[in-house]
Amino acid sequence: MTNRRVLLRNRPVGEPKPSDFEIVDAPLPEPQEGDILVRTIWLSLDPYMRGRMNDVKSYTAPVELGQPMVGGTVGEVVKSRDAAFTPGDFVLSYGGWQAYHVAKAAGARVGPFGPLKLDPQAAPISTALGILGMPGLTAYVGLYDIAQPKPGETVVVSAAAGAVGSVVGQLAKIRGCRVAGIASTKDKCEYVLKELGFDACVSHRVPDLAAVLRDACPKGIDVYFDNVGGDVLKAVLRNVNPFARIPLCGIISQYNATEMPPGPNLAPVLVNRVTIRGFLVSDHADRLPQFLADCSRWLREGKLKYREDIVQGLEKAPEALIGLLRGQNTGKMLVKVGEDPTRR
Amino acid sequence: MTNRRVLLRNRPVGEPKPSDFEIVDAPLPEPQEGDILVRTIWLSLDPYMRGRMNDVKSYTAPVELGQPMVGGTVGEVVKSRDAAFTPGDFVLSYGGWQAYHVAKAAGARVGPFGPLKLDPQAAPISTALGILGMPGLTAYVGLYDIAQPKPGETVVVSAAAGAVGSVVGQLAKIRGCRVAGIASTKDKCEYVLKELGFDACVSHRVPDLAAVLRDACPKGIDVYFDNVGGDVLKAVLRNVNPFARIPLCGIISQYNATEMPPGPNLAPVLVNRVTIRGFLVSDHADRLPQFLADCSRWLREGKLKYREDIVQGLEKAPEALIGLLRGQNTGKMLVKVGEDPTRR
Numbered sequence: 082m083t084n085r086r087v088l089l090r091n092r093p094v095g096e097p098k099p100s101d102f103e104i105v106d107a108p109l110p111e112p113q114e115g116d117i118l119v120r121t122i123w124l125s126l127d128p129y130m131r132g133r134m135n136d137v138k139s140y141t142a143p144v145e146l147g148q149p150m151v152g153g154t155v156g157e158v159v160k161s162r163d164a165a166f167t168p169g170d171f172v173l174s175y176g177g178w179q180a181y182h183v184a185k186a187a188g189a190r191v192g193p194f195g196p197l198k199l200d201p202q203a204a205p206i207s208t209a210l211g212i213l214g215m216p217g218l219t220a221y222v223g224l225y226d227i228a229q230p231k232p233g234e235t236v237v238v239s240a241a242a243g244a245v246g247s248v249v250g251q252l253a254k255i256r257g258c259r260v261a262g263i264a265s266t267k268d269k270c271e272y273v274l275k276e277l278g279f280d281a282c283v284s285h286r287v288p289d290l291a292a293v294l295r296d297a298c299p300k301g302i303d304v305y306f307d308n309v310g311g312d313v314l315k316a317v318l319r320n321v322n323p324f325a326r327i328p329l330c331g332i333i334s335q336y337n338a339t340e341m342p343p344g345p346n347l348a349p350v351l352v353n354r355v356t357i358r359g360f361l362v363s364d365h366a367d368r369l370p371q372f373l374a375d376c377s378r379w380l381r382e383g384k385l386k387y388r389e390d391i392v393q394g395l396e397k398a399p400e401a402l403i404g405l406l407r408g409q410n411t412g413k414m415l416v417k418v419g420e421d422p423t424r425r
Numbered sequence: 426m427t428n429r430r431v432l433l434r435n436r437p438v439g440e441p442k443p444s445d446f447e448i449v450d451a452p453l454p455e456p457q458e459g460d461i462l463v464r465t466i467w468l469s470l471d472p473y474m475r476g477r478m479n480d481v482k483s484y485t486a487p488v489e490l491g492q493p494m495v496g497g498t499v500g501e502v503v504k505s506r507d508a509a510f511t512p513g514d515f516v517l518s519y520g521g522w523q524a525y526h527v528a529k530a531a532g533a534r535v536g537p538f539g540p541l542k543l544d545p546q547a548a549p550i551s552t553a554l555g556i557l558g559m560p561g562l563t564a565y566v567g568l569y570d571i572a573q574p575k576p577g578e579t580v581v582v583s584a585a586a587g588a589v590g591s592v593v594g595q596l597a598k599i600r601g602c603r604v605a606g607i608a609s610t611k612d613k614c615e616y617v618l619k620e621l622g623f624d625a626c627v628s629h630r631v632p633d634l635a636a637v638l639r640d641a642c643p644k645g646i647d648v649y650f651d652n653v654g655g656d657v658l659k660a661v662l663r664n665v666n667p668f669a670r671i672p673l674c675g676i677i678s679q680y681n682a683t684e685m686p687p688g689p690n691l692a693p694v695l696v697n698r699v700t701i702r703g704f705l706v707s708d709h710a711d712r713l714p715q716f717l718a719d720c721s722r723w724l725r726e727g728k729l730k731y732r733e734d735i736v737q738g739l740e741k742a743p744e745a746l747i748g749l750l751r752g753q754n755t756g757k758m759l760v761k762v763g764e765d766p767t768r769r
Contacts, residue, residue, distance in 0.1 A: 139696050140667075140696050140697075310691060314691075323484075329691060329694055329695050330695075331695070332691065332692055332695060335690075335692070341690040341692060342690060343687030343688065343689070343690060344687065344688040344689050344690045344691045345687070345688050345691075346679070346685040346686060346687060346688045347654060347658075347673060347676065347688045347689075347701070347703070348676060348679070348685060350673055350701065350703040351673050351674075351675070351676060351703035351704075351705075352483050352484050352703070352705075353484075353703065354702070354703045354704050354705060354708065355702070355703050356700060356701070356702045356703075357691070357694065357700070357701040357702075358698070358699070358700045358701075359691070359694040359695035359696065359697065359698045359699050359700075360698055361695075361696075361698060364698065
């Protein structure tokens with residue numbers, strides 16, 4: 082039995098190309114004492130992965146050339162050398178782009194990436210990578226802890242049909258806010274409006290986004306949850322209310338840029354006493370229990386909905402990531418790496 | 426007796442010109458019940474005044490064409506129709522660019538612009554426009570309340586020799602921080618280092634400010650008190666530490682701009698979880714008592730120093746404001762409008 086892996090072959094310049102990745106078959110790894118061997122079922126694809134492909138200092142180390150791409154995974158324990166896990170257990174871990182991986186079970190700190198044993202009765206195991214996982218916690222922390230919207234305030238979120246944005250808007254509705262999404266296509270706006278229950282959704286592909294946002298947010302913008310940066314942020318800043326809060330979660334618009342583009346003029350930030358705050362979900366693992374309690378309940382109650390955008394087979398991961406960075410997905414982008422015995 | 430006034434004649438395009446102002450002699454105004462008539466001694470010039478010359482919505486209304494320019498003043502009561510004031514009292518008020526003005530004494534809310542009776546024994550009355558006035562409170566609130574530096578952290582402030590920046594750096598030293606200033610000329614840097622006791626001061630007129638700042642701040646930047654925006658902010662963002670705080674106090678670099686220039690790329694804000702927060706001193710009048718208590722004491726103890734950059738005569742105010750916006754002043758820019766009986 083071999084372990085199929087997707088390695089980083091070249092550091093992309095601009096948009097990644099399929100040839101920047103290499104698919105290889107390696108021997109199966111062997112778990113040591115305190116380890117588990119996991120068969121990957123689901124691989125999460127997320128925009129932050131583009132940053133790991135660059136050889137620049139960031140908040141975590143880049144992926145080394147010739148090594149597997151990193152990523153959150155849900156899988157099944159096939160061999161355990163730790164008392165806490167049994168073969169057949171489902172587990173969230175950070176296994177990367179490969180069919181099998183060894184995870185340290187013993188003494189590992191549980192963060193948004195696990196390792197965490199999953200109960201397939203409680204929720205579909207794939208949700209541990211989406212609405213009940215890192216993207217959901219990102220939305221929860223960024224909105225509730227960083228932006229702290231009050232009932233009746235207007236919340237805007239970009240990449241509104243994405244894994245994080247779709248949760249942000251629903252959490253804002255639960256809080257009693259008016260919510261406007263920003264997405265690319267008409268189909269995504271439809272999804273956001275009809276399925277997720279946002280109050281408005283506009284495409285950023287319009288000549289004057291600032292004017293369109295003004296119509297969509299007649300009382301101005303109190304919170305902007307920013308996933309994209311760029312021109313969308315500029316348009317939002319023309320519509321912010323005094324004391325608006327802008328959690329900066331991602332800058333997808335420039336992840337493929339070869340030179341850092343300029344940012345928004347900050348005069349509206351000064352005049353309106355706006356707070357822009359960058360945050361990383363990894364700093365907020367302490368909020369995981371409360372997040373899981375709240376969002377699992379809301380999911381059961383039907384107050385939270387989600388969609389998964391699934392590609393079949395690890396070999397498809399490179400082009401799926403390229404598509405994700407182009408904004409082609411709706412909902413949580415997942416690669417189905419192996420059979421999911423919980424889904425019949 | 427007439428009242429000399431400086432009116433706004435034209436809305437400037439770009440840098441103001443002397444011909445944008447008009448000097449006229451008007452009749453002396455008459456105080457009504459609850460008013461005081463004040464003879465202006467000191468007029469404060471501040472960068473925010475440039476914004477009031479534009480016909481754009483901001484946090485306060487613009488100066489109307491044909492009306493006197495606004496501004497904080499220290500003067501002497503010459504006629505009082507309010508029980509709380511007596512002729513001969515010295516008072517901080519918002520009299521604008523004129524030799525005399527009427528201020529509402531009764532029921533007026535005391536804010537950073539008064540009206541407030543001054544004790545000439547406690548401190549020179551002109552300090553009510555500078556280190557013990559609006560610029561001092563701006564520094565106090567922006568540094569202590571917004572940025573909240575901890576002892577040992579590195580604080581950087583731009584326009585370091587100006588009315589606000591010079592106080593920010595000294596307050597940071599009092600807090601036990603390492604302080605680096607950014608100013609334009611060698612003379613200003615000398616002043617900031619030798620007289621005000623900053624640990625470092627660099628000119629922004631260098632080919633690679635980011636590299637110069639890296640040398641001046643070997644442990645990175647934890648707090649940047651931003652008075653100028655523009656390229657200085659960009660250079661700072663290349664040197665910020667995780668969880669850095671950037672109170673946005675002013676954007677002098679663009680006050681004369683005819684088009685809004687782009688701002689800084691925000692990737693370092695995301696990666697380092699930086700907080701950028703715009704603030705206006707007028708929102709923080711509640712901090713005035715504590716500020717006055719602290720800063721009066723530090724002034725008496727010699728822990729706070731200040732310099733005044735004085736031009737003689739109201740007629741000089743237009744060119745002095747033009748110079749201020751070019752960064753030609755060192756310390757608090759004041760116009761001496763009339764005789765100061767407390768300075769012999």
